[in-house]
Amino acid sequence: xxxxxxxxxxxxxxxxxxxxxxxxxxxxxxxxxxxxxxxxxxxxxxxxxxxxxxxxxxxxxxxxxxxxxxxxxxxxxxxxxxxxxxxxxxxxxxxxxxxxxxxxxxxxxxxxxxxxxxxxxxxxxxxxxxxxxxxxxxxxxxxxxxxxxxxxxxxxxxxxxxxxxxxxxxxxxxxxxxxxxxxxxxxxxxxxxxxxxxxxxxxxxxxxxxxxxxxxxxxxxxxxxxxxxxxxxxxxxxxxxxxxxxxxxxxxxxxxxxxxxxxxxxxxxxxxxxxxxxxxx
Ligand SMILES: NC(=O)c1ccc[n+]([C@@H]2O[C@H](COP(=O)([O-])OP(=O)(O)OC[C@H]3O[C@@H](n4cnc5c(N)ncnc54)[C@H](O)[C@@H]3O)[C@@H](O)[C@H]2O)c1
Numbered sequence: 001x002x003x004x005x006x007x008x009x010x011x012x013x014x015x016x017x018x019x020x021x022x023x024x025x026x027x028x029x030x031x032x033x034x035x036x037x038x039x040x041x042x043x044x045x046x047x048x049x050x051x052x053x054x055x056x057x058x059x060x061x062x063x064x065x066x067x068x069x070x071x072x073x074x075x076x077x078x079x080x081x082x083x084x085x086x087x088x089x090x091x092x093x094x095x096x097x098x099x100x101x102x103x104x105x106x107x108x109x110x111x112x113x114x115x116x117x118x119x120x121x122x123x124x125x126x127x128x129x130x131x132x133x134x135x136x137x138x139x140x141x142x143x144x145x146x147x148x149x150x151x152x153x154x155x156x157x158x159x160x161x162x163x164x165x166x167x168x169x170x171x172x173x174x175x176x177x178x179x180x181x182x183x184x185x186x187x188x189x190x191x192x193x194x195x196x197x198x199x200x201x202x203x204x205x206x207x208x209x210x211x212x213x214x215x216x217x218x219x220x221x222x223x224x225x226x227x228x229x230x231x232x233x234x235x236x237x238x239x240x241x242x243x244x245x246x247x248x249x250x251x252x253x254x255x256x257x258x259x260x261x262x263x264x265x266x267x268x269x270x271x272x273x274x275x276x277x278x279x280x281x
């Protein structure tokens with residue numbers, strides 16, 4: 001029975017995952033190397049609670065109880081001490097994730113499940129850092145976590161059925177629906193999403209339509225809840241570019257990132273998180 005969850009990385013996804021864990025009743029430890037990121041994460045989690053109270057979805061005393069389940073850490077050893085599940089949500093770079101998994105092999109309990117929120121990277125490669133790869137699994141949440149219903153569970157050929165079942169159960173406790181995917185680059189959602197997003201950048205680059213009109217076309221013509229540029233601004237253009245580079249490397253030419261996307265990232269237009277992406281905020 002898992003009582004405590006450590007979430008590593010307190011950024012866009014980490015704070016949302018921590019909120020989901022707290023709401024599901026878990027003792028939640030949120031770790032980040034940046035004090036600023038931790039402080040911001042706490043404010044963002046508080047603000048999700050505040051909006052929930054305003055909308056009558058939760059009471060303020062429930063929010064107070066939920067907040068008591070959160071502890072912030074800048075020291076990884078204390079954050080993962082005795083936990084049953086670790087969910088990493090650090091930036092989408094394999095070397096960073098591998099370094100973290102090496103630390104977890106030393107510091108986290110040997111029976112703890114080690115989950116990654118990677119958008120597309122290889123879980124098999126990551127799990128090689130663990131002496132027991134059966135406990136490694138993908139737990140792919142969507143942004144914003146408190147609104148999005150799905151968790152894509154990704155299993156490698158080593159992930160045990162017990163690990164998958166435990167993660168399905170935790171997903172349910174967090175109020176999410178789950179799907180189980182056999183590991184493959186980009187899983188289901190990231191591969192399709194990155195392809196649509198890349199195509200949209202090629203259309204913008206070729207002057208086929210404005211960003212606003214491409215977004216409008218997909219929203220009103222295809223019933224997408226958000227346009228591809230609105231979505232990439234939310235996801236982060238740097239995160240999207242890393243996913244596409246990985247798909248290109250593993251699945252071939254069809255996934256080569258559009259030069260315009262590369263140009264935006266080089267120019268620091270990383271999306272909503274920096275106030276400027278395809279659109280300005
Ligand atoms: N942004 C999205 O929409 C989205 C959706 C699904 C999955 N993901 C995946 O989630 C992961 C995190 O993405 P994000 O958008 O939240 O990134 P982010 O840049 O918003 O946050 C990453 C956080 O990790 C921290 N960090 C960096 N190195 C660290 C380390 N060694 N230990 C602990 N913390 C560290 C940073 O300080 C930062 O606060 C990535 O793998 C990404 O692909 C992102």
